[in-house]
Amino acid sequence: MWYNTKATELLGIQYPILQGPFGGNLSTVELTAAVSNAGGLGGYGAYTMSPQEIFETDKQIKAATNKPYNLNLWVADHDIAKSGLTDEQFNKAKELFKPYFDEVGIPLPEKPAPFQSRFENQLEVILRVRPKVFSFMFGVLPADVLEQCRKLGIVTVGAATTLDEAIFLENSGVDMIIASGFEAGGHRPSFLASAESSVTGTFVLLQLIREKVKIPVIAAGGIANGKGVVAALALGAGAAQIGTAFLAVDESNALPVHKQMLFSDAAKYTTLCRAHTGRLGRGITSRIAKELSGKESDILPFPLQTTFMSPLRKAALDQQKWDMILFWGGQIAPILKHTKASELMHALITETTAYFDDLKME
Numbered sequence: 001m002w003y004n005t006k007a008t009e010l011l012g013i014q015y016p017i018l019q020g021p022f023g024g025n026l027s028t029v030e031l032t033a034a035v036s037n038a039g040g041l042g043g044y045g046a047y048t049m050s051p052q053e054i055f056e057t058d059k060q061i062k063a064a065t066n067k068p069y070n071l072n073l074w075v076a077d078h079d080i081a082k083s084g085l086t087d088e089q090f091n092k093a094k095e096l097f098k099p100y101f102d103e104v105g106i107p108l109p110e111k112p113a114p115f116q117s118r119f120e121n122q123l124e125v126i127l128r129v130r131p132k133v134f135s136f137m138f139g140v141l142p143a144d145v146l147e148q149c150r151k152l153g154i155v156t157v158g159a160a161t162t163l164d165e166a167i168f169l170e171n172s173g174v175d176m177i178i179a180s181g182f183e184a185g186g187h188r189p190s191f192l193a194s195a196e197s198s199v200t201g202t203f204v205l206l207q208l209i210r211e212k213v214k215i216p217v218i219a220a221g222g223i224a225n226g227k228g229v230v231a232a233l234a235l236g237a238g239a240a241q242i243g244t245a246f247l248a249v250d251e252s253n254a255l256p257v258h259k260q261m262l263f264s265d266a267a268k269y270t271t272l273c274r275a276h277t278g279r280l281g282r283g284i285t286s287r288i289a290k291e292l293s294g295k296e297s298d299i300l301p302f303p304l305q306t307t308f309m310s311p312l313r314k315a316a317l318d319q320q321k322w323d324m325i326l327f328w329g330g331q332i333a334p335i336l337k338h339t340k341a342s343e344l345m346h347a348l349i350t351e352t353t354a355y356f357d358d359l360k361m362e
Helices: 006-011 029-037 051-064 087-104 119-129 143-152 163-172 202-212 226-234 256-262 287-291 304-318 341-361
Strands: 017-019 042-045 069-074 133-137 155-160 176-180 217-220 239-242 270-273 281-284
Touching (some): 006 176, 017 042, 017 341, 029 051, 029 069, 042 051, 051 069, 051 119, 069 119, 087 304, 143 155, 155 163, 163 176, 176 202, 202 217, 226 341, 270 287
Parallel strands (some): 042 069, 069 133, 133 155, 155 176, 176 217
Antiparallel strands (some): 270 281
16 A cells, blocks of 8 residues: 555555644644544654753653654754854844834844753653654764664654755764755755855755665645645655744644635745844745845844744734734645644545545546
8 A cells, every 4th residue: 555655654554645743833632643543653753842841841742642653853953053142143133123122123133142052961851751753953863862762652754845965964863854845834944055156955955865864854835735745756756844834723832813824815924034033944925034035144133033023923813914923834735725734634634545546437
């Protein structure tokens, strides 16, 4: 059957359909469990969470499903220079964004406090709770951590935006690779070169990686229905990871207005920009993204830019100034149809099955 792939075997799931693990408080236990219980692989993005929060959330997921699921972290969780954020950098950002803060009638924030990386402490919890799958972005795991994961029976999945990154990940010893195309919503998880130079489309990237890499590859970006899953499998993917379509369902923690935007005409227009978080990511085109294109040098490094923008985002939401907010979304959003995770999973499985059944009959 079409769903018997190396990826499903390794992941211990029935269907080669993965739900993208959303960071930034967009994941939920309910969504993760719904996808896993339907035979796919639910995912939970944990990079903003404290070790204790990860521990508690994992306990809740285990109570909601006895199937495999994926916890996701970011290896490089900040872009701040060792010297820290200078006053000059902060003043440039304040000058650039002052008109927007003025527009919503709030003062510019104070200089963000220094950021302390949490990755090592988060990693300890992952090894303790032992999810079936541990996926990670923005880098590679140390060899000793990969070895520990192997001993504990945790499947490791790294994200690549280029062929070089995929080869680097395979050589590091990961079990599987996500080929993340530039159509995808959310941050570009590039780590060997700038994100701006790592913008290959999903299906080209998938084919390049399949030519050079022996471990299973998961296609991510621009997939939201059965035809997308079929295309990914036909080009050699072991599974398809779907983000935007799952972000839009009731079970995700995206704001109601975010979900409305994903089903609106606005979803036809997406942009890769750094203005809202400091890292390059794709969302529905905002006025800020358009107006600040080319001024990236005055934007604060991730995640200080997110902290800096937080009061502006809150005020814009309160005042319903939707064009000032970044709503994450991929290029495929205009074809979204489903608002329930179970309905989306059912459609993905039946559409893919119908396509392969038709092939047999020809």
